[in-house]
Amino acid sequence: MWAVSRSWKRKSILKGNQSHMPEFLLLGLTSDPKHQRWLFASFLAMFLVNVAGNSVIIAAIRGDNRLHTPMYFFLSNLSLVDICFTTVIVPRMLANMLSKSKKIPFAQCLTQxxxxxxxxxxxxxLLAAMAVDRYMAICNPLHYTTTMSSQRCLLLVTMSWVLSHLHSLTHTILMARLSFCGPNVIHHFFCDVQPLLTLSCSDTSVNELLAFTEGSFVIMSPFVLIIVSYVYITRAVLRVPSGGGRYKVFSTCGSHLTVVALFYGTIIFVYIRPSSTYSVTKDRVITVIYTVVTPMLNPFIYSLRNKDMKQALKKLIRRIE
Known part of the structure; x- marks a missing residue:
């Protein structure tokens, strides 16, 4: 009886130590060296395009007084977040492709x-704030200037940053309290919530409940706000008598709708579902879209069909030359 008790105590101590000081192995997208070469080149190129493209968008908006409006204020913040979003993931993934050791310490994994x-x-x-801005500009143009004042726009952006970090902090604290005493292999290219939960030997019901309820609320509330905004925008546009007027109004929203479709289409598929349906292969491929591809495409989506952005970019190029 004493031996069993001592053995149980030793396992408990070991489990406690492993819950605080484990190392994980990030397997990445593939273990094939041939595939890793072209994947490294592809992701490095996409990362550089993302950083350069979004940086140019920020510089163009800051350098052109005509773009100092709520819509472009939100767009510049979106570009900044896209740079940060990808930088959290891609450099570590590229380093793992070049390294034989795929280890990542527990603290670094939680930080990522x-x-x-x-x-x-x-x-x-921010995508929801941009939808509200378009709604006010199209449906309530007489109140647009007062409603979307610089102070309120700054408040919306500040609240976006604060609430998102509070939400993430809650997830991180709950994850840090779990024990990891079994396999330490993460079948992913970065530390995400669901892959970590599958490795824990603790009761993860609280984490899963938070991810499915509060997480769904945080993700779906902005999405619902976007949908409602565009329902009212569509109703307002359909009242415009001329076809040219309708096209002009819709063209100002087309870029935003494209980004929303890419972002939420993949996010909802991966996260708004029970963890029992988690699929390693499918989720890794889809995750690449919203973590790497979409942030890279955003500068092109917002600039190719936007005359003001094109003029601002030309102005920026002339300054550099």
Whole structure:
């Protein structure tokens, strides 16, 4: 009886130590060296395009007084978040592709998860703020200037950052309290919530409940706000008598709708569902879209069909030359 008790105590101590000081192995997208070469080149190129493209958008908006409006204020913040969002993931993934050791300490893993969740939620809130801005501009133009004042826009952006980091902090604290005493292999290219929960040997019901309820609320509330905004925008546009007028109004919203579709289409598929349906292969591929591809495409989506952005970019290029 004493031997069993001592053995149980030793396991408990070991479990306690492993819950605070484990190392995980990030397997990445593939273990094939041939595939890793072209994946490294592809992701490095996409990362550089993302950083350069979004940096140019921020510089163009800051350098052109005509773009000092609520819509472009939100867009510049979205570009900044996209840079941060991808920087949290891609450099570590590229380093793992070049290294034989795929290890990541527990503290670094939690840190990566924290910033990934925080920047992802901030992205969601900013997309909702941009939808509200379009709603006010199209449906309530007479009250637009007073409603979307610089103080309120700054408040919306500040709240987006604060709420997203509080949400992420809650997830991180709950994750840090779990024990990890079994396999330490993460079948993913970064530390995400669901892959970590599958490795824990503790009761993860509280974490899963938080992810499915509060997490769903944080993700879906901005999405619902976007949908409602565009329902009212569509009703307002359909009242415009001329076809040219309708096209002009819809064209101002097309870029935003494209980004919303790419972002929420993948986010909802991966996160708004029970963890029992988690699929390693499918989720890794889809996760690449919203963590790497979409942030890279955003500068092109917002600039190719926007005359004001094109003029601002030309102005920026002339300054550099």
């Amino acid at each position: 998860m924290y910033f990934f969740v925080a920047f992802g939620i901030t992205d969601s809130f």
